[in-house]
Amino acid sequence: MTDPHDSARLQGEAGRNLPPLRLHVPEPPARPGESADFTHFDIPAADAAPRPDETAQPATMRDMAYGLVRVLDENGAAVGQWNPNLPPETLLRMLRAMALTRAFDGRMFRAQRQGKTSFYMKSTGEEAVSIGAALALHRDDMCFPSYRQQGILIARDWPIIDMMNQIYSNKGDRLKGRQLPIMYSAREAGFFSISGNLTTQYPQAVGWAMASAARGDTRIAATWCGEGSTAEGDFHSACTFASVYRAPVIMNVVNNQWAISSFSGFAGAEATTFAARAVGYGIAGLRVDGNDVLAVYAATRWAADRARANAGPTLIEHFTYRVEGHSTSDDPTAYRSAEESSLWPLGDPIARLKQHCIGLGIWDEDRHAAMDKELAEMVRDAAREAEKNGILGHGLHHPMESMFEDVFEEMPWHLKEQQQQMLDEWKAAGL
Amino acid sequence: MTDTTQMNMIQAINSAMDVMMERDPTVVVMGEDVGFFGGVFRATAGLQQKYGKNRVFDTPITECGIIGVAVGMGAYGLRPVPEIQFADYIYPALDQLVSEAARLRYRSAGEFIAPMTVRSPFGGGIFGGQTHSQSPEGIFTHCSGIKTVIPSTPYDAKGLLIAAIEDNDPTIFFEPKRIYNGPFDGEYDTPATSWAGHADAQVPTGYYRIPLGKARIARAGGALTILCYGTMVHVVEHTVAMLGLDAEIVDLRSLVPLDIETIEASVKKTGRCLIVHEATRTSGFGAELLAQVQERCFHHLEAPIERVTGFDTPYPHSLEWAYFPGPVRIREAINKIMKD
Numbered sequence: 001m002t003d004p005h006d007s008a009r010l011q012g013e014a015g016r017n018l019p020p021l022r023l024h025v026p027e028p029p030a031r032p033g034e035s036a037d038f039t040h041f042d043i044p045a046a047d048a049a050p051r052p053d054e055t056a057q058p059a060t061m062r063d064m065a066y067g068l069v070r071v072l073d074e075n076g077a078a079v080g081q082w083n084p085n086l087p088p089e090t091l092l093r094m095l096r097a098m099a100l101t102r103a104f105d106g107r108m109f110r111a112q113r114q115g116k117t118s119f120y121m122k123s124t125g126e127e128a129v130s131i132g133a134a135l136a137l138h139r140d141d142m143c144f145p146s147y148r149q150q151g152i153l154i155a156r157d158w159p160i161i162d163m164m165n166q167i168y169s170n171k172g173d174r175l176k177g178r179q180l181p182i183m184y185s186a187r188e189a190g191f192f193s194i195s196g197n198l199t200t201q202y203p204q205a206v207g208w209a210m211a212s213a214a215r216g217d218t219r220i221a222a223t224w225c226g227e228g229s230t231a232e233g234d235f236h237s238a239c240t241f242a243s244v245y246r247a248p249v250i251m252n253v254v255n256n257q258w259a260i261s262s263f264s265g266f267a268g269a270e271a272t273t274f275a276a277r278a279v280g281y282g283i284a285g286l287r288v289d290g291n292d293v294l295a296v297y298a299a300t301r302w303a304a305d306r307a308r309a310n311a312g313p314t315l316i317e318h319f320t321y322r323v324e325g326h327s328t329s330d331d332p333t334a335y336r337s338a339e340e341s342s343l344w345p346l347g348d349p350i351a352r353l354k355q356h357c358i359g360l361g362i363w364d365e366d367r368h369a370a371m372d373k374e375l376a377e378m379v380r381d382a383a384r385e386a387e388k389n390g391i392l393g394h395g396l397h398h399p400m401e402s403m404f405e406d407v408f409e410e411m412p413w414h415l416k417e418q419q420q421q422m423l424d425e426w427k428a429a430g431l
Numbered sequence: 432m433t434d435t436t437q438m439n440m441i442q443a444i445n446s447a448m449d450v451m452m453e454r455d456p457t458v459v460v461m462g463e464d465v466g467f468f469g470g471v472f473r474a475t476a477g478l479q480q481k482y483g484k485n486r487v488f489d490t491p492i493t494e495c496g497i498i499g500v501a502v503g504m505g506a507y508g509l510r511p512v513p514e515i516q517f518a519d520y521i522y523p524a525l526d527q528l529v530s531e532a533a534r535l536r537y538r539s540a541g542e543f544i545a546p547m548t549v550r551s552p553f554g555g556g557i558f559g560g561q562t563h564s565q566s567p568e569g570i571f572t573h574c575s576g577i578k579t580v581i582p583s584t585p586y587d588a589k590g591l592l593i594a595a596i597e598d599n600d601p602t603i604f605f606e607p608k609r610i611y612n613g614p615f616d617g618e619y620d621t622p623a624t625s626w627a628g629h630a631d632a633q634v635p636t637g638y639y640r641i642p643l644g645k646a647r648i649a650r651a652g653g654a655l656t657i658l659c660y661g662t663m664v665h666v667v668e669h670t671v672a673m674l675g676l677d678a679e680i681v682d683l684r685s686l687v688p689l690d691i692e693t694i695e696a697s698v699k700k701t702g703r704c705l706i707v708h709e710a711t712r713t714s715g716f717g718a719e720l721l722a723q724v725q726e727r728c729f730h731h732l733e734a735p736i737e738r739v740t741g742f743d744t745p746y747p748h749s750l751e752w753a754y755f756p757g758p759v760r761i762r763e764a765i766n767k768i769m770k771d
Contacts, residue, residue, distance in 0.1 A: 144503070175540045185539040192506060193539035197530045203496050204531070207503025214459070214485040214509075221503075233523065237496030244491055406537045407576050409544075409599045412644065412688040 026265030030337035038345050046073035047080030054302055055311040058284045065275035065285035068319065071294035076355030082298040088362040094135060094293050095357060096371060097155045098127040098350045103375040104150070104160055107383055108167055112181075112328045116391040117167050119181045123148045125291065125323035125341070128349035129224075129254050131155045132296025137222060137304055142212075144192045144205035144223035147182055148254065156189045161382045169397060170390030176398045176405075198229035202238035202251065209249035209307075210241070220307040222250040222300075227274050227317075228259025228267045235277075239315070243281040248307035250300065251315045253277075254290065256322035261335040275317035283313050290318030291346040293353050319346065400426070438634040439626040440611045443585035444474050444550070447592035448512060450638050452482050455510060458596060460487045462497060462514030462550075471516060472552060472611060494524035498549065502531050505545040512596055518553035518605060519565045532601040533576035548595040548602045553581075554662050554709050555746055555755060556609035556619070564746035566661075566710035571603045572686045572719065578602040579686040580643055583610070583664040584631035587684060590641030598643060607661035615662055616669030617757040644688035648697075652677040655703040655768060658694060658720050660684065663707045663756065670758040674765060686716055694720070695727045702733040703768050707756055712740040734771035737764045 030036045049069045052061040071078050078085075086094075105122040112120040123130065130151025137143070143152050153163060165172035167181040175185060185193035192208075195201060205223035212219050225235060230253055242249055253274045257264045267274070278285025284306060288299045296318060303314035321344040325332045357363035390396020404411060404419040411419075438446060451458045460475055460482075466489040469476030479487035490497050494515055501511035515521045521528070532545035555564035571579045580595055580602055582588035588606070595602040609615050613625040626632035649664050654677040659667050664682045671678045679697050683690065698704045704724050706717040717738045724736055739756045747754055 142507075174542075175538065178540065179538050183538070185542050187539075187542040193535060193543050195531060195538075197526060200499060200527060200531050203499025203527070204503035204506065206496075207500030207505075208507045209503075210500060211459075211504040211507035211509050215507075233493075233495050234499060234527075237491070237493040237499060240491045240493060241496050241500055406541050408578075409536070413691060414689070 026263070026270055028263035028265065028336065030340065032333055032335065032337060034337050036337040036339035036343045038343055041345060043345055044068045044070065046070040049080065049082060051081035051302070054306040055309050056284070058278070058282050061284060062279050065279055065287055066273055068287055068289055069295050069299050070289040070292055071298060072292045072352050072356055076352060076359045078294055078356060082295060084294055084298040084301060086294070086297070088360065090135065091353065091357055091360070092362065094131055094297075095350070095353050095363070096375075097131045097135075097151065098293065098353065099371060100160075100375050100379070101127045101131065101151045101154045102350065103372070103379045104154065104163070107379045108164070109328065111167070111383065116387070117169065117181050118392055119328055120167065121147055121182050121327045122324040123150055125348060126254060126256055126320050127151050128293035128296050129252070129290050129318045129320060132293040133222060133252065133300040136297045136300035138219070140190055140219050141304070142190050142192065142205070142208050142219060142221045144201035144208070144221060145194060146198075146201065146224045146226060146254070147194055147196065148226070149224050150182065150184070153184060153186060153189055153191055156191070158186055158189045158191070160379065161386050162186075164383055164386035165389055168386055168389065168391045170386070170392070171396045171398060172386065172389035173398070176402050199225045199232040199234040201225070202234050203241060205251070206238045206241045206247050206249050209247040210245050213245070213248055218308070220248040220250070220304060222252065224252040224254055226259055227253055227255035227257070227264050227269065228262060230274055230277060231267050239277065239281040239283065242313040243283050246310065246312040248310070249313045250303040250307065251313060253315065253317045254320060255317050256320050258322045258326070258332070258336065260326045260330060263336070273317060275315060278315035283315055285315045285317070287317045287319060289346055290320030291349045291352065293349055294356070321346070433635045433637060433639070435633045435635050437627060437632050438585045438589070439613065439632065440582070440585045440588050440606065441472055441474050443589040443634050444592055444606060445476060445478070446634065446636065447589040447596070448475065448478060449481070451593060451596045452478065452486060454638065457508060457510045458486070458512060459504065459509050460512045460514070461490050461501065463490055463492055463516045465489060465514050470514065472608065474550070475514065494520055495527055498524040498527035498532065501547045502527060502535065502545050505547050506535075506543045510596060511547045513547060513549055515549060515551040517563050518551045518567055519562045521551060521567060525570070528571070528577065528601070529574045533574055536600070537576060544599055545601045546599045548592070548598070548604050550592070550604045550606060552608035552611070553605040554607045554609055555751060556615060556662060558748065558751055559746070560748040561745040564751075566605075566708065566741065568603070568605055568686060569710055569714060569716045572716050573714075576600070578643060578688065579605070580684065581605045581607065581660045581686065582684065583607065583649075583661055583682050584629075585626055585634050586631045587641055587647065589634055590639050591643065591684060593638065594640040594643050597640065602643070605661070609662045610665060614665040617666035617755070618669070619752050619755070619757070641684070643685045644690055645684065646690035646693040647682040647684055648679065648693070649682040650678065650680040652679040653701055654678055655705060655765065656681060656694075656697040656701045657705045657707060658683060659707040660686070661709070663709060666757060667707055667761060670761045670765070673758065674762060676765065676769075678765070689723075691723060691727070694724065698724050698728040699731045702731050704728070704732070704736045705739065705761075705764055705768055706736065707739045707761060709741050709756055711743050712738065713743050715740055734768045737768050739764045
């Protein structure tokens with residue numbers, strides 16, 4: 001037998017006088033204890049991005065995938081072609097929804113730390129991505145969110161006590177305690193059941209949008225995933241389907257730069273932008289300042305109008321920063337520079353909109369402080385109400401036999417048998 | 432009086448989709464090559480011409496995408512019937528099937544459902560090699576929230592497919608492609624037969640349904656119970672006829688839900704049980720059948736339960752007939768059970 005690693009053969013190959021091959025394994029710019037450095041991030045001026053017509057051919061607007069749609073400048077003024085010129089009441093509604101999301105996150109994070117539930121995920125610093133989009137869509141447009149878009153439910157005025165019941169997995173939880181906390185489902189709010197498996201919602205949103213188009217409906221779909229999970233096959237399947245059938249769908253990539261401990265380089269960020277994925281699929285791509293709620297709103301409106309005009313799908317990259325850990329189970333100080341969050345040059349979405357509203361003369365610091373206090377009390381009161389329905393592990397859950405319901409529309413014999421066996425065993429054990 | 436006509440299994444499956452698309456405007460058919468061309472096995476022939484491209488359309492070659500899109504369409508309110516061109520290609524769609532379609536009703540407490548029927552040709556006997564011959568039903572029966580249905584005749588194929596399409600749970604509908612055009616007795620070196628003249632090839636032209644979870648007694652008998660489905664029903668019938676044995680052949684038709692009552696009654700009557708499937712042996716559906724029979728019928732058994740299955744190897748191309756659980760292997764197993 002011939003040895004495939006025969007030394008003479010290897011020597012012959014080495015004789016080609018080429019440098020040895022080397023593997024590139026990406027490394028983030030800064031690790032714990034090192035200074036964060038965003039100087040490589042060349043931020044375009046707020047009024048720099050052109051605004052193509054909503055029905056523009058994707059080939060004529062490829063630059064949009066490499067630029068940055070912005071509206072709020074460094075002084076908080078709304079500038080440029082993308083300024084949606086929203087009325088004061090909409091601006092203040094955005095501000096309130098973002099502040100409520102942050103207050104809600106703060107309270108639920110603490111509830112997890114107090115042992116009231118198993119898990120929580122904050123969206124701190126990313127509130128604009130959900131709220132700007134939700135307010136730009138119609139209420140009956142269908143959202144297929146990832147796990148960090150609680151802001152959509154809040155922007156759609158979904159009762160926060162219902163969300164809390166889900167987080168506590170208590171007897172008030174409409175999902176019967178079956179899902180990990182924050183994996184909401186709210187059909188009435190146009191909010192699809194969150195999976196937890198990454199980016200599975202992408203082709204589902206495209207399918208929903210295709211169905212809407214095939215039926216001559218008027219509603220469109222929107223979906224969200226993180227930059228890390230754009231590597232999943234589902235993302236690319238979805239982009240292909242969306243492109244092929246020109247589906248009325250908005251595909252959002254929330255580039256918060258971290259997928260648990262993996263920086264965006266492991267999803268390809270060293271090579272190109274995430275919006276540039278659209279270029280290969282021949283669909284419209286926009287790269288947006290994700291911490292500028294007016295830019296998120298404007299880009300989403302543009303994409304929604306495009307979809308409604310049968311001009312096809314849009315892929316939007318929201319460039320933002322994950323201020324907190326991935327979840328309550330994560331400690332980001334173990335893998336990234338502690339300075340990053342404070343040095344992130346696109347700032348904080350709430351602070352930026354607040355500055356804008358104050359500049360317009362429709363808001364001030366006192367009113368903002370009063371709003372924060374009111375929202376904190378509102379969240380506290382809702383949490384107390386929800387806790388009356390129980391907290392995780394304290395007995396006030398749905399009945400044990402409900403475990404077997406909804407596996408199928410009608411319970412087949414084998415589940416009935418297992419259900420009865422479980423009840424008999426507990427009874428025999430005197431429980 | 433219902434009109435019937437002779438159909439092979441492909442025609443019966445095509446007729447089921449035709450009937451359902453006529454009755455229910457939310458039924459849509461999608462998959463690779465299913466549109467203008469009508470599918471590589473012709474199962475969807477004529478449907479696009481009749482119902483239009485909004486309801487019958489070709490898809491990109493991404494099984495993950497096909498099933499993911501079908502989940503979204505189901506959430507919208509459609510009733511998708513996606514085709515996976517060969518069961519061997521279903522693995523890229525597993526996450527969408529197992530984690531999404533199968534769990535959607537449960538995880539949303541009924542807010543969203545995935546009422547899809549995934550049609551896919553499966554099984555060997557056509558020299559398809561390892562990528563066009565597999566029987567992966569055991570992967571799906573192992574997962575909660577999904578039904579698995581396998582017909583063995585044109586009549587059953589149409590009635591079961593209509594029931595699957597009408598069902599509000601996701602259903603895997605595996606079509607034994609070796610018997611699309613005629614029953615196969617396992618004698619691979621004899622001329623192929625067609626469905627012409629076969630009693631179960633007389634199929635109503637209109638709507639009818641066979642409930643999911645009801646087995647069929649393909650042959651009544653008292654000496655031995657043989658549990659099987661798909662192509663194997665015909666191989667078993669032939670082998671039993673050759674042996675002149677008074678065996679009871681139970682065509683399961685649906686693995687989940689399983690007709691345990693029929694199985695239990697038959698084994699308690701005969702006291703002997705053979706399980707035959709084409710899929711690989713370890714953790715195959717036969718293992719579950721064996722456990723169920725043992726749990727329920729142990730004191731009625733006269734002999735150990737036997738299994739004849741595919742071997743735990745990939746499906747070999749040139750050695751197909753050594754792998755296939757044909758009459759020789761089934762006869763040996765029967766002899767072993769009957770000698771006790």
